[in-house]
Amino acid sequence: MTSNLPSFESEFSFRTRQRDIETIGESDFEFFVVGGGINGSGTASLLAQNGRKVLLVDRNDFASGTSSGSSKLIHGGLRYLANFEFREVKRLLSERNYLLTHTEIVKPLLFDVVVDEYSWKKISLRSGLTIYNLLSGRIKLPRYHRNSGTFPEHVKGYFTYEDSMTDDSLLVISNVVTAHSHGAICLNYVEPLEIWEENGKWHAILKDFISGRTLQISTKFIVNAAGPWVTKIPGIDKAGNLSNLLLSKGIHIVVDSSLFPGKNAVVFRSPIDRRQMFIIPRGEVIHIGTTDTFTSSPDDWKITEEDIEYIISSARSIIPELGRKDIIESFAGIRPLFGSGSDPGKVTRKSSVIMNKNVVSILGGKITDYRLTAQSVARIINKCLPRNKRLTFKGLPTIDYRRNNSDAIIQAVFNECALNEEDILRRRIGARLYTKDGGKSLESHVKEKVKGLLLANKN
Numbered sequence: 001m002t003s004n005l006p007s008f009e010s011e012f013s014f015r016t017r018q019r020d021i022e023t024i025g026e027s028d029f030e031f032f033v034v035g036g037g038i039n040g041s042g043t044a045s046l047l048a049q050n051g052r053k054v055l056l057v058d059r060n061d062f063a064s065g066t067s068s069g070s071s072k073l074i075h076g077g078l079r080y081l082a083n084f085e086f087r088e089v090k091r092l093l094s095e096r097n098y099l100l101t102h103t104e105i106v107k108p109l110l111f112d113v114v115v116d117e118y119s120w121k122k123i124s125l126r127s128g129l130t131i132y133n134l135l136s137g138r139i140k141l142p143r144y145h146r147n148s149g150t151f152p153e154h155v156k157g158y159f160t161y162e163d164s165m166t167d168d169s170l171l172v173i174s175n176v177v178t179a180h181s182h183g184a185i186c187l188n189y190v191e192p193l194e195i196w197e198e199n200g201k202w203h204a205i206l207k208d209f210i211s212g213r214t215l216q217i218s219t220k221f222i223v224n225a226a227g228p229w230v231t232k233i234p235g236i237d238k239a240g241n242l243s244n245l246l247l248s249k250g251i252h253i254v255v256d257s258s259l260f261p262g263k264n265a266v267v268f269r270s271p272i273d274r275r276q277m278f279i280i281p282r283g284e285v286i287h288i289g290t291t292d293t294f295t296s297s298p299d300d301w302k303i304t305e306e307d308i309e310y311i312i313s314s315a316r317s318i319i320p321e322l323g324r325k326d327i328i329e330s331f332a333g334i335r336p337l338f339g340s341g342s343d344p345g346k347v348t349r350k351s352s353v354i355m356n357k358n359v360v361s362i363l364g365g366k367i368t369d370y371r372l373t374a375q376s377v378a379r380i381i382n383k384c385l386p387r388n389k390r391l392t393f394k395g396l397p398t399i400d401y402r403r404n405n406s407d408a409i410i411q412a413v414f415n416e417c418a419l420n421e422e423d424i425l426r427r428r429i430g431a432r433l434y435t436k437d438g439g440k441s442l443e444s445h446v447k448e449k450v451k452g453l454l455l456a457n458k459n
């Protein structure tokens with residue numbers, strides 16, 4: 001059963017985790033990163049690739065927050081053109097182009113933007129898409145197709161353009177594994193209970209939810225990458241003015257792909273309020289989303305009846321027979337936005353990094369620009385470092401991890417530090433979000449196998 005286990009040197013598992021927990025007590029780090037979503041993992045990776053002493057913790061699994069609840073698009077955001085955010089779209093598109101050529105986790109995807117009574121006008125779409133292509137560095141006119149039956153009759157036609165998608169959880173996990181391979185200690189299921197400043201250093205008491213142990217560490221810098229929980233980290237919740245944080249919930253539903261046979265993703269506007277929405281093919285299933293509603297709590301992950309009703313009623317303009325019975329799964333995320341405005345759709349998605357007393361807080365941003373966010377963190381930290389100790393960030397962080405084991409469960413447990421079946425089903429192999437039965441048929445097999453591997457390979 002365990003014949004194709006990795007060698008201990010390349011391992012990142014419950015065993016290396018236990019070793020790290022046993023040895024870090026009283027350790028002095030240069031960087032303590034709180035939050036293992038895309039921003040925390042990308043930043044930890046950049047810092048570790050600079051050879052620095054880094055500790056990354058997440059109180060749940062890596063990628064268990066908003067970074068596994070996104071639309072999973074790596075894009076410039078066509079919609080932001082309507083807000084005249086040309087510079088931001090260009091920045092995001094250049095990052096999209098970089099990721100498309102530097103990692104296999106980001107893949108090209110064609111999108112059909114429908115023209116119907118709810119959409120932007122055909123002429124606006126043609127010019128918007130032309131600008132989008134130009135901002136991405138391509139001189140390419142968008143192609144218009146008449147609707148010849150792919151869409152319901154009210155759709156007159158559609159423009160096709162190129163963008164890209166990813167597996168957001170895998171992108172996070174790959175950054176964590178890369179950080180670990182460059183020497184960072186990365187611990188899931190570990191939470192800081194207390195953080196305080198003393199004698200020019202930060203100190204923290206950490207709780208390991210797996211062993212029940214508490215640990216104490218010290219550090220020079222803290223990176224608060226807790227996403228929507230950025231103002232809730234004890235001891236550093238008031239480090240810098242984070243009062244412009246706005247939280248906006250977005251949900252998606254997962255349905256069988258046979259409901260919509262088109263191969264491309266679809267961009268349409270909701271007949272209810274003319275918000276832009278997506279239908280995204282993901283193999284056996286399609287994802288439909290999303291909503292954008294303010295919430296006051298980072299713990300408000302509940303998917304309400306209204307959310308579901310809104311998505312279904314909106315998507316019926318493209319898939320008329322769609323009903324509640326078709327929903328296999330649904331998932332939510334909470335956008336940690338940093339800006340102002342009464343319409344969540346108009347609040348900027350730009351990332352901000354704020355430094356106060358050696359604590360850097362990350363707010364806003366997208367999965368797409370996580371590398372640029374990590375670079376901004378490095379840039380702001382460099383202001384406090386002597387010239388010869390400054391961080392380099394050109395081209396960083398890279399992703400130095402590629403799956404190579406034919407057994408996905410062994411890979412997840414021994415190379416990606418999955419500790420239980422939900423870590424695997426939801427955030428390593430994606431069965432919950434990318435299969436027709438929401439991973440149900442795999443549940444008992446994965447559970448038994450993980451249990452067996454953990455028991456058989458205890459140190």
Ligand SMILES: Cc1cc2nc3c(=O)[nH]c(=O)nc-3n(C[C@H](O)[C@H](O)[C@H](O)COP(=O)(O)OP(=O)(O)OC[C@H]3O[C@@H](n4cnc5c(N)ncnc54)[C@H](O)[C@@H]3O)c2cc1C
Pocket residue numbers: 034035036037038039040057058059060061062063064065066067068069070071072073074075190191192225226227228229232233248249250251290291332333334335336362364365366367368369
């Ligand atoms: C519906 C929706 C769709 C989106 N679609 C896209 C898209 O298509 N493309 C795109 O580029 N962006 C998209 N985004 C934006 C993107 O998902 C987020 O900006 C990004 O994931 C935020 O990442 P993060 O690392 O800051 O936060 P998170 O992913 O939430 O990470 C924060 C982590 O901190 C941990 N944490 C919290 N409190 C503590 C604590 N006390 N101790 C330790 N750890 C803690 C959490 O467990 C969590 O894992 C979307 C967002 C939403 C909501």
